[in-house]
Amino acid sequence: MNSLQRFEVWVSVLMMLICAVFLWESWDLPPGTFEPLGSGPVPKATAFVIILCCIWVIITALKISPATEEMESDEEGLSISAGVLIFFTTVLYTVFLQFRVMPFSWMTTLFLFFTIWGLEQFSRKKLLPALLTGVIIGFATEYLFTEVFIVDLPTWSE
Amino acid sequence: MDFDLLITAMGQIFSPWPFFLLFIGTTLGIVVGAIPGMTGAMLIALTLPLTFYMDPFNAIILLISMYVGAISGGLITATLLRMPGTPAAVMTTFDGYPMARGGRPGRALGLGITASFVGGLISWITLATITKPLSIIATRFGPFEYFTLIMMAMVLIASVSEGTLAKGLISGLLGMLISMPGVDPATGMPRLTFDWYMLNGGLKLLPVLIGVFAVSQIIKDSLDIGKIPERIAMSSKGMLMSLRDFINQGVNLIRSSLIGTWVGILPGIGASIGSIIAYTAAKNMSKTPEKFGTGSEEGIVASEAANNATVGGALIPLIAMGIPGSVIDAILIGALMIHSIQPGPTLFLTNADIVWGMIAACLIANILMWVLMTSSVKYIAGLMYLPRSFVLPVVMVFCLIGSYALNNTMFDVWVMLIFGVLGFLMECAKIPLGPFVIGFVLAPLAEEKLRSGLMMTAGDFSPIFTRPLPLIFSILSVLLLFWPIVGDWLRSRKASGKQESK
Numbered sequence: 001m002n003s004l005q006r007f008e009v010w011v012s013v014l015m016m017l018i019c020a021v022f023l024w025e026s027w028d029l030p031p032g033t034f035e036p037l038g039s040g041p042v043p044k045a046t047a048f049v050i051i052l053c054c055i056w057v058i059i060t061a062l063k064i065s066p067a068t069e070e071m072e073s074d075e076e077g078l079s080i081s082a083g084v085l086i087f088f089t090t091v092l093y094t095v096f097l098q099f100r101v102m103p104f105s106w107m108t109t110l111f112l113f114f115t116i117w118g119l120e121q122f123s124r125k126k127l128l129p130a131l132l133t134g135v136i137i138g139f140a141t142e143y144l145f146t147e148v149f150i151v152d153l154p155t156w157s158e
Numbered sequence: 159m160d161f162d163l164l165i166t167a168m169g170q171i172f173s174p175w176p177f178f179l180l181f182i183g184t185t186l187g188i189v190v191g192a193i194p195g196m197t198g199a200m201l202i203a204l205t206l207p208l209t210f211y212m213d214p215f216n217a218i219i220l221l222i223s224m225y226v227g228a229i230s231g232g233l234i235t236a237t238l239l240r241m242p243g244t245p246a247a248v249m250t251t252f253d254g255y256p257m258a259r260g261g262r263p264g265r266a267l268g269l270g271i272t273a274s275f276v277g278g279l280i281s282w283i284t285l286a287t288i289t290k291p292l293s294i295i296a297t298r299f300g301p302f303e304y305f306t307l308i309m310m311a312m313v314l315i316a317s318v319s320e321g322t323l324a325k326g327l328i329s330g331l332l333g334m335l336i337s338m339p340g341v342d343p344a345t346g347m348p349r350l351t352f353d354w355y356m357l358n359g360g361l362k363l364l365p366v367l368i369g370v371f372a373v374s375q376i377i378k379d380s381l382d383i384g385k386i387p388e389r390i391a392m393s394s395k396g397m398l399m400s401l402r403d404f405i406n407q408g409v410n411l412i413r414s415s416l417i418g419t420w421v422g423i424l425p426g427i428g429a430s431i432g433s434i435i436a437y438t439a440a441k442n443m444s445k446t447p448e449k450f451g452t453g454s455e456e457g458i459v460a461s462e463a464a465n466n467a468t469v470g471g472a473l474i475p476l477i478a479m480g481i482p483g484s485v486i487d488a489i490l491i492g493a494l495m496i497h498s499i500q501p502g503p504t505l506f507l508t509n510a511d512i513v514w515g516m517i518a519a520c521l522i523a524n525i526l527m528w529v530l531m532t533s534s535v536k537y538i539a540g541l542m543y544l545p546r547s548f549v550l551p552v553v554m555v556f557c558l559i560g561s562y563a564l565n566n567t568m569f570d571v572w573v574m575l576i577f578g579v580l581g582f583l584m585e586c587a588k589i590p591l592g593p594f595v596i597g598f599v600l601a602p603l604a605e606e607k608l609r610s611g612l613m614m615t616a617g618d619f620s621p622i623f624t625r626p627l628p629l630i631f632s633i634l635s636v637l638l639l640f641w642p643i644v645g646d647w648l649r650s651r652k653a654s655g656k657q658e659s660k
Contacts, residue, residue, distance in 0.1 A: 011587035036617030039342045039349045053324045082380040119547035151563045
């Protein structure tokens with residue numbers, strides 16, 4: 001099984017789980033009183049058809065012979081660590097914003113600095129440009145969104 | 159066509175603030191289209207929160223101009239990097255890049271820019287002339303007509319999307335399912351909220367959209383961060399098309415523009431398919447088909463005329479029926495709804511100024527696009543080489559602020575991140591994202607129409623099969639659904655027949 005087929009199987013399983021949760025939740029919805037259909041049938045039917053399609057995708061993925069070489073050439077040069085880095089720094093940044101641990105401008109500066117510098121593999125040459133970008137964008141976005149667009153940005157409060 | 163309303167809308171656009179927004183929108187669209195990995199859908203989704211504070215007329219002008227700019231900007235990277243800036247420009251890479259590498263980048267870009275302009279112009283004429291009559295017809299649609307039309311649109315999107323029909327259906331139906339938590343449109347009672355009060359209002363379009371289109375794209379682009387694009391020396395030589403070029407390419411230009419417009423009108427298909435069909439038609443009808451793929455002028459013209467023509471075409475079902483012609487149109491529907499404007503056949507009656515503003519903006523943005531791109535493509539091209547390690551985290555900050563600004567709650571930011579991961583996983587499994595968003599936008603309308611129709615008939619489904627339009631839409635849906643399966647079966651039968659005869 002090549003990586004596309006593996007992805008197809010796992011993503012289909014994930015979709016089936018999501019649909020199963022929706023099916024479970026829609027099971028208890030009461031039937032319609034003043035209208036014939038009620039709240040439940042449409043989500044139930046939608047979830048059911050998705051599950052059927054997922055089963056079809058899984059069967060097809062398992063049936064087709066793997067084109068391993070083609071897939072491997074597609075994946076050449078992919079930087080998985082960069083994807084992981086940008087995702088996890090974003091999650092951390094969101095957690096910081098959620099708990100308002102610092103002013104918005106500082107949190108954004110730190111997020112941008114670490115992410116950019118990390119994506120540049122912590123190269124010494126990129127330290128200053130990363131820091132400058134972080135500071136400029138961090139403070140500029142805070143000014144723009146609080147003073148111009150009047151958004152109540154999540155920021156540190158005593 | 160209401161000329162007076164169109165002229166009034168144009169006059170309004172030419173006042174300082176709307177024109178400034180149109181200029182900014184077109185420029186930003188071109189720039190974003192020219193940066194690989196950033197798409198028009200992403201830009202418009204990120205701009206949507208900024209339009210909350212604007213007058214609806216100005217907001218819609220800004221978004222339409224971004225749409226026009228982004229579809230056109232994609233040709234720069236397609237030509238100079240063999241990397242389509244937007245998915246719509248994928249066919250341009252086949253001939254634009256070889257021509258640019260052959261020492262004629264100015265000529266390749268010039269052909270693409272003018273073809274984009276002509277494509278946009280021809281589709282605009284169609285948009286301005288047939289939208290109102292179509293909306294008058296659509297006002298006669300009952301709930302079953304609407305429901306079956308939406309179902310046909312969903313099947314059409316699923317069957318022409320990248321990947322298999324099953325994957326397209328999974329994507330579209332999942333979008334529909336995800337839109338269902340919240341208040342039931344018929345009873346007004348909460349449903350599928352998992353006893354969690356945050357879901358009482360349902361999942362909002364904007365965080366889902368930013369997650370699926372922008373965050374997933376950022377994660378995907380970060381995987382390619384180490385790849386350094388090959389630079390092509392840029393020159394403006396041959397940028398303007400001569401009269402002889404117009405004569406030589408006239409038929410191709412008109413044919414491709416009409417194909418693009420028609421494909422745009424079909425609900426949910428969009429620019430990529432339009433340019434593929436136009437390119438194939440141009441190749442089949444060319445006197446020199448062997449040149450296609452090696453730097454053919456006809457190839458560039460066909461692809462670019464068609465992809466820009468889909469913009470005007472796709473706005474037709476949006477304005478006339480409230481059904482998106484493409485993913486970006488689905489976002490535009492969201493934008494209209496945010497400003498309490500209900501898209502659909504009555505839009506001409508309730509918000510004529512907005513409709514004519516959209517139509518006028520489409521034309522002026524197209525002209526502005528041509529001026530901006532022919533005069534400054536050399537400088538815009540430089541933006542393609544911006545380091546992604548700097549661009550992606552900055553865009554991520556805008557994604558977060560955009561999602562947060564909708565309701566000033568962090569819940570929407572988490573929703574955005576979850577859908578970012580889901581979108582990324584779907585892309586990894588080659589499940590198309592377009593049907594997901596269109597399903598998300600159309601599901602509430604489809605369910606509302608079905609249930610109101612059933613209320614009128616006391617639960618009787620038979621009007622779907624007894625009324626002419628629902629019957630036609632249902633038959634077309636079934637044909638579209640089974641055609642790929644029958645096609646595969648016929649192909650495999652033909653192949654096995656050939657093997658046996660050998």
